[in-house]
Amino acid sequence: MRKNLIKINNFKWEIPKETNSLMRVPGIIFASERLISETEEQAFTQVINSASLPGIVKASIAMPDIHFGYGLPIGGVVATDWSNGVISPGGVGFDINCGVRLMKTNLFLKDIKGKEREIVNSLYRHIPTGVGSTGSLTLSHNELKEVLKKGARWAVEKGYGSPEDLEFIESNGSIPEANPEKVSTKALERGRDQLGTLGSGNHFLEVQFVEEIYDEKIAKALGLEKNMITVMIHTGSRGLGHQVATDYVAILGNAMRKYGINVPDKQLACAPINSKEGRDYFEAMSASANFAWANRQIIMHWAEEAILKALGISKSSLGMKLIYDVAHNIAKKEEHIIDGKKRIVAVHRKGATRAFPPGHPEIPKKYQDIGQPVIIPGDMGRYSYLLTGVKEAMEETFGSSCHGAGRVLSRHQAIKRAQGRSIVSELEREGILVRASDKETVVEEMPEAYKDVSLVVDSIVGASISKKIAKMKPIVVIKG
């Protein structure tokens, strides 16, 4: 498939529609030549497969962090027409509303020097992590349905964080179409003791400092300064979202026959958005997204408590404030201009982040002049980035950007590479303290298992899809 790629410019590649008879639109990949050369062949096949979804508009798009996933590639963006297109759980992924939030504080590097160990231990005590982690919250099904309906607002009403936080969350932390009645009892069972848990794998909580600022004006508007302490959370909808996705892959897989839909990969099982099955999935997926926003809201609150305890300072001295929270596995109902006309589409972002430009009505008032913050986590040994949305992204990618580094080594290769080494000690020598429930997780997630995220960011900036604002370096990491 790589041989079918046509270079449009240094950061844009096309897979022509004629490559495969099932393609309804071309494939477009935004990446540097180097990232294209490092991408697995199967990821290009997944771009082609995604181009076959009925009702797809403009192109099957992939971000610079494209890699082999299931259904859509990771880093895939597909928009389908809301009135005659389909919706696909394989275009969202199993971890619905897996996402990232970034907070700033009033502290600087010098303020926490020598106190890193207290911070990491306190965070680890306050926030449940690891495989099958369960929280101190166990909810009845009725309470859980409230969470699914209200999202982050539920958490704020229960005292986690403040009402002002809601403005700084994508969709204000609550998709109104969420319908808890479309979420199965099994999904509720899996979610009832997982609210406020980080989970395992690539999920993390990091305390970082701003190492570099690229755009002083925008950084200032966001309240960021060099050496300032920031906190980043990466987690999603846990078992509840996994079960919703599993349930609806089967339901939509069965419905495809009824609607006469054929897709080249069963993982792209889909149904018309306007069918009962399609609507039910959208409403259940939205409810799961709300769960994930409540989850990150609660974890943010506990992180604040943990840091306050570790440092013995007042809440106002810490001054933790939410900069933004974005989803990177989601399908959203959005209005976009396509061929000069306004159209409502379902934008599937799988391993891709919404990145709306300055002036967009869906971003906070405070950010109207600077654009929506886009949070790009890297690996735990190097750095993460903060970008902002620009208008070109609306024209090229349905207002979407990249989402992270992307793995370069499989978990097995990482374990082999780490033999005889202590990754935790290596990171400590670099000034990064890591605590995890399992040593193997740290090994599987070690920095060299990931691409250098700066290559991804340079590609997205090179393609004029986002603006680079700041780089943050980890100091303290807790992992599942």
Place this chain on the structure above:
Amino acid sequence: MFSVFFTTADAGIRVEADSLEGLFSDSAKGMFFLMTERKNINLELERDIYIESHDMDFLLFQWLSELLYISETEKIIFGRFDILEIKENSIKAKCFGEKLPMSSVKRLIKAVTLHNLHISRHNNKWKVEIIFDL
């Protein structure tokens, strides 16, 4: 018989068996091996499972997904699967395993995927490849 393989982001198993019953049983064994890296599991608990689906590939997907669900909510790791009846679109089985705190599970499987999942039969051998979302 199953073997584990790793993709860049996830992991999977290749399964080969002499019968369809063997294929479904070994797929489940492979999944729990990927989670625990244990081959010997105590068979002190049992659960009955019945699944219906619209085709055999989806049946395998739903069978493994059901086992994952029970495993996560009841904290059970399964090690033996007696397939009592299997048809094109349904499976009835008795599954045996032990209670295991999820904290001792090595690798969380978020979900079973359908990517490239296609049951085939050549020379009386049943084969399938399953990728899991980790």
